[in-house]
Amino acid sequence: MTAKPRLTPAPPPGELIDSPRFPVAARRELGNTAQRRNLRLATHTIRDKRANAVGEMENWEQLREAGGAIKNRVLRHLPEYLEQLEESLTRNGATVHWARDAAEANRIVIALVQETGSQEVVKVKSMATQEIDLNEALEESGIAAWETDLAELIVQLGHDRPSHILVPAIHRNRSEVREIFLEEMGRYGTPAPPGLDDNPTNLANAARGHLREKFLRAKVAISGANFAVADTGSLVVVESEGNGRMCLTLPETLISVVGIEKVLPSFDDLEVFMQLLPRSSTAERMNPYTSVWSGASEGDGPQNVHVVLVDNGRTNALADPHGRQALRCIRCSACMNICPVFEKVGGHAYGSVYPGPIGAILNPQIRGTDSAVDRSLPFASSLCGACTEVCPVQIPIAELLVHMRGKVVDAKKAESKGVHMPHAEPAMMKAGGWVMGDHRRLEAAQLAAKAGGGVLGRFTDHIGPLPWPLSKWTNTRDVPNPPTKTFRDWWNVNRADQVEK
């Protein structure tokens, strides 16, 4: 049997769930100097911008409070809101489908695309479709899925995986992007203009040229949704480039894959979330484009409209009364942008489409604690608490990390004997985090900190008298990097509670 020629660029081989434990993957990623430099630049830029965008809002804390409460209300009364959502979507002319897991969601989408007779789809950036690995399922069914978000395009053409939920190609710099475009665009459609340089404006123009023919001919689009509004039966997509609008407007068929936790009770609630999300994610007062659509609108846009509501482990997370808070997440990415661990190791080390602090909680909740990577993720944090402070829906991220550590330990204890217990982890837990648990990891981090400007020092500085070899590190740290004011404040208030004994 010969392998079918591929329709779209092949991603790296292997399944994310089989990723190595976080410390192992982190060590691998720390060796990638170019990536570390790209990440440092990007995360620092966005941190400062976010602080400004949020600083403008006098009522930011009330907004966060309201956002968290609305999401809590939804999660605790999910059946009622989901019923209402289905009813209003149906009334608006959309067809609602339900999927227990990734495989079922993929089957539904594939069947819907096949019904149209189309052999390709254009895609709006969507975490849910990445989570269920829809593109590969489509490819296997002979359907080409084209990513249209610029960063997703860079990732797809680069045979790569996303490393960040908002800026999936954050680990790539402009000259890498240029090379990928020159090399790959022509294989899958309109080639990059010859002589393309690495000016971001020209790179964006190359993407415009490459994707325009795909937008104009596409019959089917697949999207996710940032919000699904129960009372009016509307979906909302928040974006920047207009690729989302292209996909949501021009094709005849639109299939949206939406996690069951995305519901908002009322259209009115958008006033809260449309203030919280843009400032927390792209750090703008408002993102360039937001689309709201309610089923099929006569004479405007797709008339064949489907919504696939996906569980895929969300009900596992929901079953933990404390842990379910993580389902409030609106995927803004502020927690990963502020995270000193993420900044060093990047998103790939988390072995999931959801990296960073929230990924370290959500993945073991949703996927379970059977895999090596999911067991290690709750330890992928120094518990510095910066993430908790920036989260627009007040998820107590650091606290939930500790909570999930407990779950992992319990799962291991409950396991039948004969299963190998990874050696370092019980000790690691006592020491308070992966970075302090293993001297090789520490050394890698130490080198990284020196190369990258001492950012890891930011939180180790505040842990107090440190045992060797951490003391050695702090003593020799040559690039002082004062912590942010807010972090210092946080630490002073919380250190007693957060340092594990």
Added chain:
Amino acid sequence: MSAKSEIMDRIRSALTDVPDVRAADDVEVVWRYGQPVQLPEGNVLEVFIERVEDYHATVVSCVADDLPDAIAAGLKATGATTAVLPAGLDRDWLSAASGVEFTTEDAGPLSADELNTLDAVVTASAVSVAETGTIVLDHSPDQGRRALTLVPDRHVCVVRSGQVVSGVPEAVARLRGAVEAGRPLTWISGPSATSDIELSRVEGVHGPRQLYVILVREGN
């Protein structure tokens, strides 16, 4: 069992700790909806102009009588020689535009390819937000279906001063009716942009690369 009933069962058994009371009684949301926001400086219109300009869009102001001239000037400034018009756009607005060839959809909708050959679109708008510099289209007849304001590369957009509100909450309140009537919304804050390469902002990807806003100052 259907996927829906199974998921609903899973959810119900996940939520056994939640008391059987109305959602609103179980979780209080402390928030007053639809309130104006406090603007830091200047009046609503000044802030609106400043914030739209922050996105590198062009904003000009005029009085109602001068709107046709302003639209003609806007089309010229963006370099458009062809433009598509929504069916419900007031044709008097265009009297001054000479040298621009207007296309309508009176004889049926244009294909995406046809729209792609046109330079610009001229539309009205529904609501605008000063605090965030956002213009919202509710795709009423004077704004046209969504593709019109998406495929052509230049958008000349008319905002009446009475349509500008202080913040997002007032805008959402005003837009509810359109959504209940089944109309889609497009929120536009500056021209299309991306920060996907090294998080540095680049204007102009797939949506219109030039946004030209005409603010019509009504009354006094």
